[in-house]
Amino acid sequence: MKKILTILGAFILLLFAGLLIFIFLHSPQYDGEMKLKGLGDQVEVHFDKYGIPHIYAENETDAYRAMGYIHAQERLFQLEMMRRVGSGTLAEFLGKDLLEVDQFFHTLGIPKHAKKSSAAFLAQGETPWKKAAEAYIAGVNEFIENGKLPVEYTLLGEKPRPYTFEDMHSIVGYMSFTFAMGLKTDPLVTKMARELGPDYMNSLSVQTLSEHHVIPVNYPDSLQKDSATIRQNLTALLEKLPAPLLEGSNAWVISGSRTKSGKVLFNNDTHIGFASPSVWFEAHIEYPGFSFYGNHLAGVPFGLVGHTRHHSIGLTMFENDDQDFFEEKLNPSNPNEILVGDSIFPISSRKELIKVKGQEPIEFEIRETIHGPIMNPVVKEIADLTSNPVASWWVYILEPTKALEAIFKMNHANSIQEVADAAGLIHAPGLNIMYGDSIGNIAWWAAAKLPIRGEKVHSKIFADGSDPAAQPKGWYPFTDNPQSINPEIGFVASANNQPDSMRNGVFFPGYYYPGERWNRIAKTITSRDDWDQESIQKLQLETLNEVAPKNGQFLLSHIKQEDFSDYSDALDAVQNWDGVHDLNSEAPTVYYKWLYHTLRLAMLDELGEDGLKAYLETFMMIRSTRHFLTHEDNRWWDTKGTDTKETREQIITEALKISLDELNAQFGKDSDDWEWEKAVSVEHPHPLGSQKPLDKIFNVKTDAVEANEEAVNKLAFKLNGEGVYKVTSGPAMRIILDFADVEGSVSVLPTGNSGNRFSGHYADQKNLYAKGKYRPQLMNEAEIKDKSKGKLLLVPAED
Template sequence: MRKVGAFLGGLVLLLALGLLVFIFLHSPQYKGEIEINGLSEETTAYFDEHGVPHIYASNASDAYRALGYLHAQDRLFQLEMMRRVGTGTLAEFLGPDVVEIDQFFRTLGIPEHAQTSTEFWNSQADSPWKNATEAYIAGVNEFIQNGTLPIEFLLLGEKPREFTINDIHGIVGYMSFTFGMALKTDPLITKMSRELGQEYLEALSIETLPEHHFIPNFYPDSISNGSLSSLLEKLPVPLLEGSNGWVVSGSKTKSGKVIFANDTHIGFSSPSVWYEAHLEYPGFSFYGNHLAGVPFGLVGHSRHHSVGLTMFENDDQDFFEIKLNPTNSNEYQFGDEFLPFSVRKDVISVKGQDPVEIEIKETIHGPIVNSVVPEIASLTDNPVSSWWVYTMEPTRALEAIYKINHAQDLEDLTAAASLIHAPGLNIMYGDSLGNIAWWAAGKLPIRSEKVHSKIFADGSDPESIPQGWYPFSLNPKSINPPSGFVASANNQPDTLQNGVLFPGYYFPGERWKRIADAINSKDDWTIQEMKAIQLEVVNTDHAQIAKIMLSQIPDFDFEGKERVKSLLENWDGNHELSSSIPTIYYKWLYHVLRLAMEDELGKEAFESYLGSFVMIRSNLPFIRNFDHPWWDKVNTPEKENASQIFSESFKITLQELEAQFGDNINSWDWEKAVILEHPHPLGSQKPLDKIFNVKTDPVPANDESVNKLAFKLNGEGIYTVTSGPAMRILLDFMDVDRSLSVLPTGQSGNRFSKHYRDQASLYTKGKYRYQLMDKNEIVESAKDALILTPR
């Protein structure tokens, strides 16, 4: 037995040593020396205590080549997933389960547009942004060819092909798609319009209401330099969903310098979306947040300027219902004539199976999407075409982002912003000279007055097609306003300079109002005090909704439940984890909406409504209007009213919560109902979820607080937080070298890196760490350097 024990002990030791060797070989290299092809001179990278590379190079080409290598070292599998989604080649890598995703994006035209953008890119003369991008691509490919691939490739039995400029354009296309809301919204609105009628629509906030909060414009005379849902759930990469950004002038800060804040709201994933990197070479110093595969920081700062993003939420996609020629189904009506469909054939390579051939029909409006959008297929038998701003012209996003990173003044930023045709972005800006600014960037189509941008248009009417673009100079903006700050939170901008209020999928502005009210409350802000705004989990609209519903319930329904009534009556909208009020409120709201709407919409459409911006924007006006037709149950002879729905849903809520958490109301803590897990693409398969997913402590989940930690309403009463701030940035130009940030999980996507999840606890606890730019502090934090030498 002793010999057996000794043998087993030795075997365990060998296995442990083998595992350690495997982890060592598959971990990113953060110190030592690596030879890299194409470098002109030795380049140094210091990794700080959170794994952020600080790259010091003698020229731009070496800096971006090093960045490409290090980005791939930490995030190659994420880069692989992003480019395969954007190029419609996911099934080639993952197999038949994701063929429908490839078919969806190919039908929508993203891979085709990537090729068009690549052809445009190749036709352009050499430029600093082209040279930098090609150096970055070479660095990525250097790692693919000579680095140790992350374990995901081993588990899948795959090797990555070389990275290309077309892959970057595919990634940009996917990003643009995720910023759009039309596909998730317009079929539902059209269904309501056709099947229920105008009276039902008027009870909702389909368009921005006067009571909602608008982003104010300020135009200076001149610039001065002082179930589509079920398909999307299969995506192995996150969706971009919203954001907050604000910039405060020195007149309202203690330091007398501009303070900048940004937190982009993106679907949670492991790794998280943003990869941080700090580049230094002669004439350039920039700390950026990068998307996988994109060489320039979409968000970031130099010592002179800082740039952030939020989603504009402008409506840039329309749908056209097509009328077929009664005598020839290969033709469709357009005006007084019949035009032939154009047909595009495509082949999807599928791992382990024969290729799948698809046929995509197109009209003058765009591709027919019935076959890939179930909500449209169930709504009409007629073909429906998608017209999308993004596919109208090649993207110049790389040029724009490069110029934003290298901007020297407001004019440079304006010129760079004008290059962005889609997606619509709010660009937030602040600089060391005291300037603050916001631009709504994106090409805005001129639509006919007869077109409702969220309801399918008549494809046979030539006047229904957008007739051109408003010039960028008319786009909403605010530059050095008298208020002393600019802010955006995905809410409606005020009118274009020509007086047009541009339609979109804007949020009601509760987040914007909380931010604006806080900034206006004092004139001596510090970034330490700004933390409280960024981390706030209060939404007063929900507190108001709770009080309205309570006011309509007869007193006898509260017998024995006075404690619940008291809690809800005195709620200020805070979502603290120790509070039981959100636990009660959200289940109650779900049942109110279910009893009111599911009978008219059906289960699938109701689920779509719960995931739409329309619900968020409509909750308060919907609840306080006791006269709209939604309250009546269509399948009963009597006519129900709001009071009955509130009472019935309240009783159901309390019964279910007692069954779920027990009789003690004080024990229904919000933290017991909230789950946060950052999913990895392979984490959907057990037991790989235990290896790759990052599960954290609960966070104060909420709907439309500044610190938005979003979830979907449901009847189970357990809420998985699916998105939130993908980073939190705070910067005071008094001390740029010690700005603050935090990521939801960690800097590295390599499972064996010590930086895979080392920020998860900081994030859930509302803590920050420094974005270092001072070389002495960086060297001290890193201890050792990684030297990249020419091969």
């Protein structure tokens, strides 16, 4: 027995030792000395309590080379996923299940555009942004060659190829694709317009309604106060993406006239799909003449959000409509040509080879008209709608992107004018650039290249490609774009809602949200003039939705409450709901279930299962719900194919019956047990987490959060019949900065700063985030070095 126990003990010891060695071989290095090729001088990297690197270099090139190495150490696999999405090479890495995703992105044109943008970037010559990006790439490749690769590569039996400028532009292309709202929405709107007609459309908010809140604009004379073939629909296809999509965001900048300190107060929380790791990587870079603390995308050297001691930049999605679809008319005598008026234009064709792991490459044909690539073969919703070719006219692929130059210039700007000039370089995707500085300026620019559409084009319905009056007419100048510089009201804010008219009077269309978040932000900010970093946290964490309880009370007014006396407590909870999504409240549990079944019963017969699901996942559902419920001439209430004409009251009553039965079965008969907390789940999924048991290793779960659809602290989920609401997106960081104390700014990430599973910083912020807590963004050198949890010294190595 002793011998058996000895052998067993030795085996366990060897297994444990092997596990430790395995973990060591795949863990990030936070201490010691490391040789790095190409460095001119040594670089110190101090890691704080949360694993955020503070990089101290003697020059810009060394700083960005070190940044590339450290960024790869922490986020290489995330970089891998993002570059492969944008380059259409997922199937090569993950297998044939991702082939259709690759075909979609190749057809959309992002890989082709990345090549064009990379060539244009390099053709600029030895610009500062090119030198910095080049150094960053060298640092990434140094880690790929000599660093300890993350465990995901071992599990997949793969090794990363070198990182390139083309990869970097593929990642920018992925970011520009963002939320795909045009592709999700326009086929659905076109289908409804063609099959149902204007009576049905009038009960929806296809365009912004008068009751929605718009962002006020302010165009000053001066910028400164001071002289300083597919089997799946698109929704199912996008669910396969191993990288999160950008979805929304809040940002507001408060003038010193409304703050306790008299200095600008800056706030930003970008809304992005939940993932492990979360999308932003925080890093602080210092070298002579430059000090910047930023939030970076994997593979991108410059911070899309961040601050110096002089200025801060943030962003939200503009949500402008920059993608149109042209239904082409084929030349009857030649199917490889289209007609536009009396003119004939050829359909070009090219073949691209898509590599697939474990099998032979697939040759894939892409056809294009003068309007763009033909999308029927890769978007089921379009193929089901028409047999005519439908081309995607998307602003992003029409010219090389200058996003890297723009972001570099914003990071290194010395004045508000320099940031404005950099914002003007962004052609797509549309971004709201938010700005504040130490001398009191606040600003917002809607940054995008906005097209002048043909007079016969409805921005969300397929255009007639053969009509000369439907053709694009050119571009509005950037100076006409919506913007607000130092407004008298004392703040600027954006929350993905409609900007007011441009300088030229154009009310530019988009996929805007109704502005409830913006309204709460605006009302709250203007309620006092002594805001500080601590007091503003309450607004950033607010889960109050003012419209949801109004909708709930409207629903209640269209039923006979005496018919539901057994559930009077639950209905009273809805009647008295203030719109706060408290975890102990049953009101949101009842409301969202009831709303779902109301919309389902009203719309399923017209839209079908796929159409209803698509509708519930677009901006249009949130923007339309209040109008849909209250519109007196709503045709959707009547069920098609029945002899009787169903009414709003019948549909709402039936929806409540179904909802109460389902809640009874789900949570029990006592409505006091229908707490919102029990209906909500939160998980940050990893690309490999879809395979069990890897979900237990890589996915990050947290306690329930106050999930909501359109409060300031937007923690979004999909309406569904199951009554279990998985929070799929939310703030990807929460930043608050008071220019009275730049070094005391705070933030928090949803999971952690590292994407390496064996790092202690993989998920060390998840509890802070779930509980609405913050941690510092350190910039004081003495404090950083005093509190450093690890010091990595990078020294020049012989080439």
